[in-house]
Amino acid sequence: MTTPKIRVLVVDDSALVRRLVTTALREAPDLEVVGVAADGVEAVEQVDALEPDVVTLDIEMPRLDGLGALTEIRERHPRLPVIMFSTLTERGAAATLEALSRGASDYVTKPSNTGRIADGITAIRDQLVPRIRALVGMRKLAPAGVRTAVSRPPTAPPARRAPVGRPEVLLIGCSTGGPDALARLLPKLPADLGVPVLVVQHMPPVFTTMLAERLDRSSPLTVREAADGDPVRAGEVLIAPGDHHVRLRSAAGSVRVVLDQGPQENFCRPAVDVLFRSAAEVYGGRALATVLTGMGQDGLEGARLLSAAGATIMAQDEETSVVWGMPGAVATAGLAHDVLPLDQLPARLLGALRA
Structure with missing residues (x-):
């Protein structure tokens, strides 16, 4: 039986960043880019229409920014993993922390230099692909109501020294x-x-x-x-x-x-x-x-x-x-x-x- 691919919606107002992200994700055999969107309004519409397994979401976009789009997506799809795309700036950090408080699952930082396409693709792939796999992973394969992570039972505790007093x-x-x-x-x-x-x-x-x-x-x-x-x-x-x-x-x-x-x-x-x-x-x-x-x-x-x-x-x-x-x-x-x-x-x- 073929394992279903993880379906990704890529949202960014920059055509270059969309290209970098989609290229990086398509290099992973278990991921599939099912759609792209250039702003938050499109993102909300595409989530409803395409039912992706995960969304990568830019923060600064026209019409409806990433925070606004995240709020609307969360109202409709409370458990859908959403990964924010952020810049390494104070403004980007503040917006990312706000997004995490509103229910974003995780974030990645944009490459500081997108002039070198190969370097940008590698940077995005190394950050984004493991996060998508970790956030979606077994959730895509598990039936409704079944816990999604494979858990091993705890092993017997290793030998410990006796407590030496109240923690400091x-x-x-x-x-x-x-x-x-x-x-x-x-x-x-x-x-x-x-x-x-x-x-x-x-x-x-x-x-x-x-x-x-x-x-x-x-x-x-x-x-x-x-x-x-x-x-x-x-x-x-x-x-x-x-x-x-x-x-x-x-x-x-x-x-x-x-x-x-x-x-x-x-x-x-x-x-x-x-x-x-x-x-x-x-x-x-x-x-x-x-x-x-x-x-x-x-x-x-x-x-x-x-x-x-x-x-x-x-x-x-x-x-x-x-x-x-x-x-x-x-x-x-x-x-x-x-x-x-x-x-x-x-x-x-x-x-x-x-x-």
């Missing part, structure tokens, strides 16, 4: 779907949380700055982008800046942030594994870590180290994750003490911190 730091790692998950989790943590919070969200520069500012406005905790040498303070949330790993270092009785641009890990910088690994060295079993929605398995190896040191680890469940890659990897490896829906995680984290 909260670590959070996330990727696809992470900005919305953070926007729902952090506001439910109180200002008197009593421990520092460090977050790795896979995002490029500028985007992480805007994300921190947005989260700071909605959270009782102080949220900002981390800077090299920052002291780690209770009640403060530090977001890893785009294109920089965040490590923790203990010296003279205090813990500080160290930023670097070392090699990517799991194709990411910042990488969750880097933060978790350094936290295992500094805090050992006195860390509490949670892995939220995200594609891939970044955070798995760091979680192994934390678990071996006696740290407590929690993961978001499959049902509430946009992509159950990162939390699924931790859960199926038997490393998670709890696998919970997103809305139950804040209370469970708070309970662990105050046990």
